[in-house]
Amino acid sequence: MFVLTTIVDTVRIPPPMFANPTLMSVHQEMDKKYPNRVIMDVGLVICRYGDAMKIGDGVCVAGDGGAHHEVLAKLVVFRPFVEEVCIGKVLKSTEEGIQVSMGFFDDIFIPAYWMLRPSKYEPNTGLWVWTPDYGDDDDEEEGEGEGE
16 A cells, blocks of 8 residues: 655755755755655655655756756655555545545545445435345245245
8 A cells, every 4th residue: 555666856956945955955845846746657655755865966957046956765655556455434425436535635536337246326325335145035035935
């Protein structure tokens, strides 16, 4: 569910932060940039993990007063695998599916076609109901009907 991933990125340090130590400035800028951001094929970034492992020399780009540093760092990422069981709170239930919150993330949507079978939407209550068929009741009823 939560994984550590290593990234390489160019972090821009604005001129007002030049008086601070480079490591502190890089951490502050990374902490602004990454949390609550989804990185394609990686997951939802929760936070930076520890200190940056490598910070390159600052490069000035024409027309920009900031220093650009190439940074190697680790991030804590939320990346559940398919069919992983997670505990959450149902925020909204509609005929199209349910919206779930995990506390730190409210945008999980489970569409109707991913619901366990047999599930059905009850419009009276506005909830999805899963009624598993164990076969016990049906077998007994069929047996009684055959004996008559």
